[in-house]
Amino acid sequence: MTADVSVGAPTGAREPGERDVRGAALAARAASRLLAGTTADVRNAALLAIARRLTVDPADILAANERDLAAARDAGLAASVLDRLTLTRELLDSLAGTVRFLAAQPDPVGAGVDGTVMPNGLEVRRIRVPLGVVGMIYEGRPNVTVDAAALCLKSANSALLRGSSTARHTNAALVSAMRQALADTGVPVDAVQLVPGTTHAAVHELMSLRGLVDVLVPRGGAELIRTTVRESAVPVIETGVGNCHVYVDAHADLDKALAIVVDAKTQRTSVCNAAESLLVHQAVAADFLPRVLPALIERGVVVHGDARVRACDRAVVAAGGEDWGREYLGLEISAAVVGSLDAAVEHIRRYGTGHTEAIVTDSQSAARRFVAALDTAVVAVNASTRFADGGELGLGTELGVSTQKLHARGPMGLTALTTTKYVLVGDGHTRGGTAAPLP
Amino acid sequence: MTADVSVGAPTGAREPGERDVRGAALAARAASRLLAGTTADVRNAALLAIARRLTVDPADILAANERDLAAARDAGLAASVLDRLTLTRELLDSLAGTVRFLAAQPDPVGAGVDGTVMPNGLEVRRIRVPLGVVGMIYEGRPNVTVDAAALCLKSANSALLRGSSTARHTNAALVSAMRQALADTGVPVDAVQLVPGTTHAAVHELMSLRGLVDVLVPRGGAELIRTTVRESAVPVIETGVGNCHVYVDAHADLDKALAIVVDAKTQRTSVCNAAESLLVHQAVAADFLPRVLPALIERGVVVHGDARVRACDRAVVAAGGEDWGREYLGLEISAAVVGSLDAAVEHIRRYGTGHTEAIVTDSQSAARRFVAALDTAVVAVNASTRFADGGELGLGTELGVSTQKLHARGPMGLTALTTTKYVLVGDGHTRGGTAAPLP
Numbered sequence: 082m083t084a085d086v087s088v089g090a091p092t093g094a095r096e097p098g099e100r101d102v103r104g105a106a107l108a109a110r111a112a113s114r115l116l117a118g119t120t121a122d123v124r125n126a127a128l129l130a131i132a133r134r135l136t137v138d139p140a141d142i143l144a145a146n147e148r149d150l151a152a153a154r155d156a157g158l159a160a161s162v163l164d165r166l167t168l169t170r171e172l173l174d175s176l177a178g179t180v181r182f183l184a185a186q187p188d189p190v191g192a193g194v195d196g197t198v199m200p201n202g203l204e205v206r207r208i209r210v211p212l213g214v215v216g217m218i219y220e221g222r223p224n225v226t227v228d229a230a231a232l233c234l235k236s237a238n239s240a241l242l243r244g245s246s247t248a249r250h251t252n253a254a255l256v257s258a259m260r261q262a263l264a265d266t267g268v269p270v271d272a273v274q275l276v277p278g279t280t281h282a283a284v285h286e287l288m289s290l291r292g293l294v295d296v297l298v299p300r301g302g303a304e305l306i307r308t309t310v311r312e313s314a315v316p317v318i319e320t321g322v323g324n325c326h327v328y329v330d331a332h333a334d335l336d337k338a339l340a341i342v343v344d345a346k347t348q349r350t351s352v353c354n355a356a357e358s359l360l361v362h363q364a365v366a367a368d369f370l371p372r373v374l375p376a377l378i379e380r381g382v383v384v385h386g387d388a389r390v391r392a393c394d395r396a397v398v399a400a401g402g403e404d405w406g407r408e409y410l411g412l413e414i415s416a417a418v419v420g421s422l423d424a425a426v427e428h429i430r431r432y433g434t435g436h437t438e439a440i441v442t443d444s445q446s447a448a449r450r451f452v453a454a455l456d457t458a459v460v461a462v463n464a465s466t467r468f469a470d471g472g473e474l475g476l477g478t479e480l481g482v483s484t485q486k487l488h489a490r491g492p493m494g495l496t497a498l499t500t501t502k503y504v505l506v507g508d509g510h511t512r513g514g515t516a517a518p519l520p
Numbered sequence: 521m522t523a524d525v526s527v528g529a530p531t532g533a534r535e536p537g538e539r540d541v542r543g544a545a546l547a548a549r550a551a552s553r554l555l556a557g558t559t560a561d562v563r564n565a566a567l568l569a570i571a572r573r574l575t576v577d578p579a580d581i582l583a584a585n586e587r588d589l590a591a592a593r594d595a596g597l598a599a600s601v602l603d604r605l606t607l608t609r610e611l612l613d614s615l616a617g618t619v620r621f622l623a624a625q626p627d628p629v630g631a632g633v634d635g636t637v638m639p640n641g642l643e644v645r646r647i648r649v650p651l652g653v654v655g656m657i658y659e660g661r662p663n664v665t666v667d668a669a670a671l672c673l674k675s676a677n678s679a680l681l682r683g684s685s686t687a688r689h690t691n692a693a694l695v696s697a698m699r700q701a702l703a704d705t706g707v708p709v710d711a712v713q714l715v716p717g718t719t720h721a722a723v724h725e726l727m728s729l730r731g732l733v734d735v736l737v738p739r740g741g742a743e744l745i746r747t748t749v750r751e752s753a754v755p756v757i758e759t760g761v762g763n764c765h766v767y768v769d770a771h772a773d774l775d776k777a778l779a780i781v782v783d784a785k786t787q788r789t790s791v792c793n794a795a796e797s798l799l800v801h802q803a804v805a806a807d808f809l810p811r812v813l814p815a816l817i818e819r820g821v822v823v824h825g826d827a828r829v830r831a832c833d834r835a836v837v838a839a840g841g842e843d844w845g846r847e848y849l850g851l852e853i854s855a856a857v858v859g860s861l862d863a864a865v866e867h868i869r870r871y872g873t874g875h876t877e878a879i880v881t882d883s884q885s886a887a888r889r890f891v892a893a894l895d896t897a898v899v900a901v902n903a904s905t906r907f908a909d910g911g912e913l914g915l916g917t918e919l920g921v922s923t924q925k926l927h928a929r930g931p932m933g934l935t936a937l938t939t940t941k942y943v944l945v946g947d948g949h950t951r952g953g954t955a956a957p958l959p
Contacts, residue, residue, distance in 0.1 A: 114893075114895075117892070117895070118892060118893075197914060199912070199913070199914060203903060203907060203912075205913050205914070207930075210895070212925055212926075213895065213925070295925055295926075296925070296926060316924070316925075316926050318926070334948065336948070337947070337948030340948055340950050341948065341949075341950060343950075344950035344951055344952070345950075348950070348951045348952070349951075448945075452941075452943055453556070453557060454553075454557075456553075456556070456649070456652060456941075457941065458941065458942060459941070459942040459943075459944065460941060460942070460943055460944070461944040461945075461946070462943070462944065462945045462946065463945065463946045463947055463948055463949065464642055464944050464945065464946030464948075464949040464950075465946075465949060465950045465951055467950070467951040468642060468944050468946070468949065468951065469942070469944075473638070473642075473951070474638070474644050474942070474944075475636060475638060475644070485755070486651055486652070486734055486735070486755075486939040487651075487734075487735060487755050487757070487926060487927040487939070488926040488927040490939050490940050490941070490942075491646075491940070491941075491942045492942075500925040500926070500929050501929050501930070502891075502895075502896065502897065502898070502899060502929070502930075503897060503898040503899070503908070503913070503929075503930045503931075504891055504898075504899055504901070505898065505899070505900040505901065505903050505907055505908075505913075506887075506900075506901045506902065506903070507900070507901065507902045507903030507904075507907070508776070508902055509773065509775070509776030509779055509780065509902055509903075510780075510902065510903040510904060510907065511779050511780060511782075511783035511784075511787070511903075511904045511906070512783055512787045512788075512904055512906040512907065512912070513783070513787070
């Protein structure tokens with residue numbers, strides 16, 4: 082454990098119950114040490130027990146969810162919020178499927194990263210080990226509660242979960258079911274905990290626990306992520322702000338381009354890997370814009386275009402300067418005609434958020450240049466930006482999509498929840514040097 | 521590039537020249553984009569040109585070093601500081617050797633991390649890419665200037681170097697020589713720069729450049745590292761505070777234990793991987809302490825012992841409570857007798873800094889338990905803690921020894937200077953779902 086470093090997280094007035102956050106973190110730390118000593122067999126048995134608890138008799142969970150839904154209706158929350166909050170038997174089955182998928186994956190703990198024997202005979206190997214205690218702060222659907230806990234359990238980390246207060250009864254029921262599954266299989270129950278307390282002060286307390294909590298992952302809107310990065314003394318992995326572009330190159334297959342643009346924009350709009358901006362090479366603009374603009378517009382998309390895009394379709398509205406940097410998260414897209422691949426790269430460098438950028442082209446050299454030029458978590462060639470997703474890339478699920486460069490980048494699966502340890506094995510090896518012959 | 525986030529780094533009064541720090545970072549960013557497009561051949565040629573410039577005619581460098589040494593003597597600085605500051609032809613040859621070693625290494629950029637083809641035919645691969653702009657803040661010897669620049673250049677990163685003001689003429693001469701070598705080989709010279717300005721405000725400006733500087737690595741004393749972690753808005757990799765233990769187990773070969781303890785404590789004392797604490801199992805204390813204590817004491821080591829250690833040798837001084845957590849960085853060591861391996865683990869968990877811990881034992885099960893129980897960057901079995909070093913582990917040199925868990929842990933070589941990029945290649949792939957048939 083490294084020394085505590087107090088960073089100036091604003092503490093404000095302390096409220097009763099805050100002590101409990103530290104207590105929960107201490108319990109999570111103790112559980113993480115026990116977890117690190119468990120075999121994969123034990124952790125997989127716990128995961129399968131969780132999957133059973135979610136599906137065999139989910140009455141308590143569904144009742145808790147009904148309570149949250151009733152409160153949300155009473156509070157007049159939007160239909161989209163109610164939709165995201167709703168759990169069904171089918172959704173629980175799907176969650177259990179993800180948990181079973183993780184149980185069937187190879188153990189990420191103990192896996193060898195690299196190794197060698199040095200010329201002096203010292204054996205050197207680097208192995209994957211758990212991070213320890215992982216904190217999640219999230220606004221989204223209650224499925225994150227199960228996904229995050231299962232990813233942490235598989236990788237032998239303790240999870241400290243802080244979900245949306247709108248989902249508090251649902252999250253409490255889900256965590257209770259998971260803790261019962263842990264107890265049933267002999268795994269320390271404090272490996273999965275909700276952060277106690279509902280106040281903002283509790284979140285600040287969590288963010289102050291450097292040395293006790295190993296990493297915080299905020300998952301939600303840009304403001305949540307910005308606040309966490311700014312205020313947390315615990316190391317943070319930034320996730321998910323995505324101003325994703327689709328660039329349709331001079332050498333694009335326009336049928337594929339049309340399908341990709343429509344999919345990237347409309348297949349699901351509230352997610353970070355949805356496209357928010359369309360760039361079209363001038364050589365194909367006259368052919369492509371009259372096809373793509375009506376396709377978007379008839380699906381309800383508002384297109385904010387530059388002058389050349391507006392000239393193609395009267396339904397296109399004028400893009401303001403701020404449109405190029407906007408993450409609409411809805412049925413809106415910005416669109417511009419660019420003079421070259423280099424101009425597209427320059428535009429994306431200026432406005433992109435380092436999440437996911439796509440090119441549609443049949444030119445091998447154009448694809449190669451685009452992939453090399455953009456410093457981004459994910460780059461897609463002839464594929465929708467919507468594939469920047471842990472499930473779509475074979476990770477089972479994801480903790481979030483990291484848009485930072487350190488530690489993890491792109492969709493974060495089990496490996497992102499590990500760190501490494503150098504193990505050196507000698508046979509009395511010393512550096513020698515100044516050490517005189519020993520008595 | 522991710523959105524700038526202004527974290528509350530105290531700025532204080534701005535001084536003239538601070539603008540230059542941002543200017544240097546912008547130039548470094550531009551150079552890093554060009555560097556990312558260079559081939560390994562080009563970067564290796566630049567490294568070899570640097571090695572030549574350091575050795576063929578180092579008169580300017582040695583003259584600059586003489587200037588720094590004269591100023592340091594005039595200021596009455598300690599002999600140890602003068603020693604660390606001194607460059608010789610032999611040291612420059614050794615530095616050039618490290619640079620040539622790096623030139624001969626495989627290119628870390630573009631290396632495949634993993635990859636697969638998904639069931640739908642989408643090709644997924646993850647490749648290593650440069651971080652971008654790397655800032656170093658260091659107090660140590662001027663060799664860090666060359667080591668850091670060479671590691672960054674090999675991995676296609678720009679280096680922004682902020683060394684000790686004591687070494688400012690030396691560092692300026694080294695950087696000038698390296699930039700000439702870059703110019704000679706067609707590599708953008710702004711890939712290697714000193715941070716302009718000598719004020720503390722310049723360092724604060726550097727720490728504020730989130731989005732422009734990708735990572736800051738402080739290398740030096742605990743206070744420098746603490747300050748950087750606390751104040752930097754740029755992501756920081758913590759390095760180097762090491763309260764390293766050697767635990768001599770009940771089943772230790774005491775000859776090997778003696779050699780390892782003496783080496784770990786005395787082979788070099790001012791470094792983070794030197795041992796600062798000795799733990800001896802009670803079963804071997806009566807045999808081992810009468811051998812190790814005189815061996816340490818006759819080499820000038822002050823031993824701060826608990827009651828059982830003091831009982832063995834009158835030259836042992838009493839350990840105060842604060843001794844167990846101290847990083848002496850000198851000829852001092854704390855020493856205690858422990859009742860069991862578990863007690864040693866508990867002691868190390870309480871006082872260790874997560875850097876390097878060593879066990880001396882012939883018991884396979886004891887070694888296995890010790891390695892598994894300690895959450896530390898490096899764990900050594902029957903080897904000196906002094907091997908926790910990039911050079912000793914085959915990395916050529918190191919940027920520092922990370923004691924944090926995220927991104928890099930332990931000695932940091934070329935891989936630590938990379939991040940990854942997902943490259944997805946499809947053939948018109950979409951997520952489908954709600955997208956209706958296209959017109």
